[in-house]
Amino acid sequence: MFKLKLSVLLVCLSIFSSICFAQVSSIQNIQARKIQSLNGKWNYIIDPYENGYYDYRHQPYDQSKTATGGFFDDKEQKDKSELIEYNFDGSPQMNVPGDWNSQSEKLELYEGTIWLRRKFDAQPQKGKRYFVYFGAVNYEAHVYLNGKKIGTHKGGFTPFQFEVTGKLKAGSNSIVVKADNTRKPDEIPTVNTDWWNYGGITRDVYLAELPEHFISDYKLQLEKGSNNSLSFSLKLADAFAGQEVSLTIPELNLKKDYKTDSEGKISEVFIWNNLSLWSPESPKLYTVNIKSANENIEDKIGFRTIEVKGDSILLNGKSVFFRGISMHDENPLLQGRLRSQGDMRMMLQWAKDLNCNYIRLAHYPHNEEMMRLADEMGLLVWAEVPVYWTISWENPVTYANAKQQLTDLISRDKNRASVVVWSIGNETPLSAPRLSFMSNLAETARSLDDTRLVAAALEVHRESNTMILNDPLGEKIDLVSFNEYAGWYFGSSPSEILKYDFNIKYNKPVVITEFGGDALGGFHADENTRWSEEYQEALYKNQLTMLSKIPALRGIIPWILTDFRSPRRQHPVYQNFWNRKGLMSETGKKKKAYFVLKNFYDQMQEKYK
Incomplete structure (x- = not known):
């Protein structure tokens, strides 16, 4: 019986995972890319009844083709007879990244929805791809660009991003985030914890400009149990074959040249002796460069092994x-x-x-x-x-x-x-x-x-x-x-x-x-x-x-x-x-x-x- 339930559970998991958590995997080492910081002062509106998300029938504004009133529209009154029941420009500001609990006394114990908005300038270029990247938003985030929803994310401590290529305007843009830190029994974590439930956009926000076939992920580390066998893998954001990529560690005089396969990937294990291993006593880091025709990503990476043998680490x-x-x-x-x-x-x-x-x-x-x-x-x-x-x-x-x-x-x-x-x-x-x-x-x-x-x-x-x-x-x-x-x-x-x-x-x-x-x-x-x-x-x-x-x-x-x-x-x-x-x-x-x-x-x- 339990095995049957488990098999049904695993099938359901795959279905629900694709429905609820579909997003591009977070971009590796976003700080090394061409980024525009969206940190700073954001206007905010406290919305305990979620009036900016639901109409009076409790239907989401962002799922209606006719209803108006959603705060994400970020409207400005253009006619004196027009009814708009919110105004970001006249609302207070908070620092992003930052939790709202520590920035306003009346929000110290607040749990619920707050809308945050920032205006920024952009000059999108042809042949480039653009992503809005969040280091973390606690807990559920609905993100809108120029009044259009670009995505939803759950999880208060992990990064996520949404592609906005073709959605950015040349000149002024408005990004609005509905952040909700309400504790719920079916979430991770659940309702009962022993730490402060800090709400808001708690980590950095960036607008990233990337080439069409950009490097979305890479890994460089020692193989399990080896002190000289290096494993390098990389993947592009799409299945683009033939992209030339080089891996360089100048201090080691190491340079490797590759071309991506039909899936836009690279994978190799190779021997490199005389590595200085990382440890708390000697935290050795090597400058690593990963270069393609359009990107040059720099990272600092250490190499070490960790394993269990019997009762020893x-x-x-x-x-x-x-x-x-x-x-x-x-x-x-x-x-x-x-x-x-x-x-x-x-x-x-x-x-x-x-x-x-x-x-x-x-x-x-x-x-x-x-x-x-x-x-x-x-x-x-x-x-x-x-x-x-x-x-x-x-x-x-x-x-x-x-x-x-x-x-x-x-x-x-x-x-x-x-x-x-x-x-x-x-x-x-x-x-x-x-x-x-x-x-x-x-x-x-x-x-x-x-x-x-x-x-x-x-x-x-x-x-x-x-x-x-x-x-x-x-x-x-x-x-x-x-x-x-x-x-x-x-x-x-x-x-x-x-x-x-x-x-x-x-x-x-x-x-x-x-x-x-x-x-x-x-x-x-x-x-x-x-x-x-x-x-x-x-x-x-x-x-x-x-x-x-x-x-x-x-x-x-x-x-x-x-x-x-x-x-x-x-x-x-x-x-x-x-x-x-x-x-x-x-x-x-x-x-x-x-x-x-x-x-x-x-x-x-x-x-x-």
């Missing part, structure tokens, strides 16, 4: 211990998403100061710039999609959405040496439908990229003083990676942590993906007083003692680097809409537990030299 063939920390895409010092490279570099440097070699970018894809900075600064990355807690496991459309977000993440970041783990989810409860859903995601990740590890943050269950990990998904992933909160969500004091041991079913490397407890920065008491820095400090000391007893322990990723905002955290004194599990406060001050973890990481660095 091998980076470039050498055993490594993940000295990790988790973080959200949020600036604790200034409300809102990380705004700039400076913000991101600050967060990554804080992780480096803690002596981390590894970061978990939870619980959704972070900005592409974070991966590039991790490449540069030497931090291994766990990259994750927001399959979080209780998902609609049996809904084919929900699965198609999750699969698309995973595909987009891997497509975007596959050339980043820092990314060593694709995570398919966090704390998902056991059930047969969930196992099928998650197993299919694991297979998708491997089919798209077999050179990295596939993992998920699993849950444990307890019997007396034993934490048991026997999740059947453990068979499908590379790490025994799980969250546990001894001393905080179970156990009445830090001292009780030492009573626990583990029963782990799988002979794989163990990576603890979360542990921790809350502390209000600056609140001091004894170690048995909840919310105090001393409680968190004692919790960390005893957690590290307990976890060190696991023979296969190969990494820990405590929760979390800094305090972060969450509507779930409502205690008026100790939380006030903040999750206080950070090792640093919202002011950037280090709590006492920070130094416990820093000392442990210093010891582990010496051990794994």
Whole structure:
């Protein structure tokens, strides 16, 4: 019966995927193309009733040939008797990229629709193709150019673009985005999360000008298990044969010439010795040029291997211990998403100061710039999609959405040496439908990229003083990676942590993906007083003692680097809409537990030299 349901599900998935998520795969390395930034001040209209999308019969304006009134028309009153019930020019402005919650006090907790509009000039040229590219819009985006709909996208953290060739006007153009961050039970993530639901156009927006037969995607990396076998693949946006393409790495005196096949693709594996391999200790990046008749794309790419052997994780063939920390895409010092490279570099440097070699970018894809900075600064990355807690496991459309977000993440970041783990989810409860859903995601990740590890943050269950990990998904992933909160969500004091041991079913490397407890920065008491820095400090000391007893322990990723905002955290004194599990406060001050973890990481660095 279950096999029958699964086969029906997979058929439905293919159907729903083509209907709901049809779009050109995001363009690789958009920053290296000819782009016009559409960032800056956008006018916005708050629309909680969606009056700008539906008429009074609740029919969408953009599906009617006769109805008028949609905000996307961006009309200006030309006659004094004309009725228009909106006006972008007279509306307030917000910064793009940027979330709306941090830019207006009345929008801090707003969930719903906001319309954003920007006018820009363009001079489209014959023989060129044009795309409007969004780094991310949370969550559902309807995009209109000069009053005409150009596409819809779901997913709050992955890039997308729509072709506007032939739709741009010479001179002034109007782009309107209907952004809706409403939480819904069948979406990814679902209604229940533990982070702030920042709405809006949260990442860069570009207008890209590309040649007719442009390079849409490329990949250059070491083959699995090899330190000198390079795999290069490329595809054009169309099936154009005979396009001459060269791959050059000047520092290596490497130059390869190719012609695209009948599908507009190139694929080759070749040997190149004397590569300097990328690692946290030596984050070597090579300047790579990919050139065609009409494009010259530059990237910086590092080469390294990552694999599991028995209960060890091998980076470039050498055993490594993940000295990790988790973080959200949020600036604790200034409300809102990380705004700039400076913000991101600050967060990554804080992780480096803690002596981390590894970061978990939870619980959704972070900005592409974070991966590039991790490449540069030497931090291994766990990259994750927001399959979080209780998902609609049996809904084919929900699965198609999750699969698309995973595909987009891997497509975007596959050339980043820092990314060593694709995570398919966090704390998902056991059930047969969930196992099928998650197993299919694991297979998708491997089919798209077999050179990295596939993992998920699993849950444990307890019997007396034993934490048991026997999740059947453990068979499908590379790490025994799980969250546990001894001393905080179970156990009445830090001292009780030492009573626990583990029963782990799988002979794989163990990576603890979360542990921790809350502390209000600056609140001091004894170690048995909840919310105090001393409680968190004692919790960390005893957690590290307990976890060190696991023979296969190969990494820990405590929760979390800094305090972060969450509507779930409502205690008026100790939380006030903040999750206080950070090792640093919202002011950037280090709590006492920070130094416990820093000392442990210093010891582990010496051990794994």
